[in-house]
Amino acid sequence: MIDSYKTVGENTYEMIKKDIIFGNLKPLKKLKLNELKNNYKTSISTLREILSRLSGDGFVVYEEQKGFYVSPVSKSDLKEIANLRILIESHALKYSLENSNPDWEGSLLAAHHKLNLYENKLLKNKTEERSNWKRYDSEFHQTLVRNCNSKNLIELHKLIFDKYLRYQLLVLTFRGSGSIEEHKKLLDYSLERNFKKAQMVLEEHIQNGIIHANKSF
Amino acid sequence: MIDSYKTVGENTYEMIKKDIIFGNLKPLKKLKLNELKNNYKTSISTLREILSRLSGDGFVVYEEQKGFYVSPVSKSDLKEIANLRILIESHALKYSLENSNPDWEGSLLAAHHKLNLYENKLLKNKTEERSNWKRYDSEFHQTLVRNCNSKNLIELHKLIFDKYLRYQLLVLTFRGSGSIEEHKKLLDYSLERNFKKAQMVLEEHIQNGIIHANKSF
DNA sequence: AATTACCAAAATATATGATATTTTTAAATA
DNA sequence: TATTTAAAAATATCATATATTTTGGTAATT
Structure with a gap:
């Protein structure tokens, strides 16, 4: 109830963040938009929004023209x-x-x-x-x-x-x-x-x- | 040269951030997508990306279904x-x-x-x-x-x-x-x-x- | 063999149009 | 005045289209 009320973007944001924190998305893994689109069943634009937020949080790194990947660990x-x-x-x-x-x-x-x-x-x-x-x-x-x-x-x-x-x-x-x-x-x-x-x-x-x-x- | 090499999104991000920091976009001002689209000459999707980033930085507040507005000051x-x-x-x-x-x-x-x-x-x-x-x-x-x-x-x-x-x-x-x-x-x-x-x-x-x-x- | 040049495929960046929902506004009613 | 309701505005999401950039591989050159 509480969860399903949220928007698609919010839910997917939580999911991806969780997947990074729990290691399902490994450090340095390239986050290809099309791949994510299939896995999380959302549109590219929504995904880009989410990844932008996650890069602000430090879980994702963004490079111009190269796209997004999971932040490294060391x-x-x-x-x-x-x-x-x-x-x-x-x-x-x-x-x-x-x-x-x-x-x-x-x-x-x-x-x-x-x-x-x-x-x-x-x-x-x-x-x-x-x-x-x-x-x-x-x-x-x-x-x-x-x-x-x-x-x-x-x-x-x-x-x-x-x-x-x-x-x-x-x-x-x-x-x-x-x-x-x-x-x-x-x-x-x-x-x-x-x-x-x-x-x-x-x-x-x-x-x-x-x-x-x-x-x- | 250095500047114009950047992507539209990056440039607009800088511009909007600057406008907030310098007070051209006043605290609590509602950031309507269509309005911004006209003022900054970019697409809605790009703008949503930018505003998502800015809300991570704390310059913009986002509320589900309500959209974005400039962070308040106190x-x-x-x-x-x-x-x-x-x-x-x-x-x-x-x-x-x-x-x-x-x-x-x-x-x-x-x-x-x-x-x-x-x-x-x-x-x-x-x-x-x-x-x-x-x-x-x-x-x-x-x-x-x-x-x-x-x-x-x-x-x-x-x-x-x-x-x-x-x-x-x-x-x-x-x-x-x-x-x-x-x-x-x-x-x-x-x-x-x-x-x-x-x-x-x-x-x-x-x-x-x-x-x-x-x-x- | 290593380096460079080049081309095709993949992926990103951006824009636009369409649709469903939700919020806001304003008008109408009690 | 307060509440309800209908219309308009705005958001959220997706699909599609195009231009640009990056990547990977093959051929040509040193």
Whole structure:
């Protein structure tokens, strides 16, 4: 219902973006208009619109007269993204904590609860669906920054986070109990409004993520 | 020659973006496809592509089934943008200084020289062209961050800076000798690789800009 | 064998016209 | 005044057509 209400363009945009994030469209793959037209059942003009948007988001690269292709990935790019994520997410977290209020604290608790249940499930059963884990992880981190009271900052965070997400789904794996503990600390320090400690855990959390990644690249 | 080589879409993209930044297309103005088609002499499909890109850049807002309109401006938005600019530009500056080298120092000196000449001219003659000033100012600040060695960071900075630029051209005016001094200090501390002092000046520089702006909003 | 030149096929860039929907506007009604 | 309704305007999408550019392969040249 919610989904089918959207326009063709919007739906296809989501689909292609998802396919890039989940790796169904591999890095550097040439995105030929005719091919896409057949695969996604939309017109060329709509597709060009979509690809233009995606190139703004950084998931697609566009070259004049040559067309579009899926953005490349690299270890150094991941490092850059991770550093930016630390910068942006920390900054937003700081303001979220300053503006802390019961409503927000409640939503953070809720988001953590769901994430925690899922991570524990993953710990026991490795075959669990990975995309769900990422959904809860995203939700938790996005809740962390949501209270910062700056629309621009939230948007920027989403931009970076999505790029990071792509790497998570391409090369990062669930780190197990380490990640669980970090999330718990992140929650606790946030509820205590202890920015310094929360920030340290966050930075560690993201750094640990990419250390883990180095193996699989 | 260089310009006319580009595609119609690219040229029109630049034109519309410029018209928004310079205020020829006023905030909240509805961007009707047919109207734009007549004014910019391009097809609807090309225009939709362009507007899609611009909405990714944040200069245009898109609403499903309702179309496109020029992004609004507000004092609080300017404040958010300024804060983000401080965050991003400081961070990038830090790394630029760490990676400092003669080449970069040279280009920074050059950029400052041109900016300085122009600002002094402005000080004497208020009627001078304002868009030129902004060009040199942009160039100087972009040179500051260029050496940070992170493509993502540079792109992010450009994104924010352009949004800031729009406000500069819409509501900010030349502050006179204050700005000149700040730029000079920014240059000197950067050449000394004194991040702490350079950062402080930068923050002050941007803050002073928006204090000045409050009057005209 | 490597490089260059050239041609055909593929792909992009752009424009236009057609159709279905949706939104907006303005008029009509209660 | 508020609500409803009908007409007009605008968006969303697609298909098609054309010019230009890029690509890939073959032949010619060094």
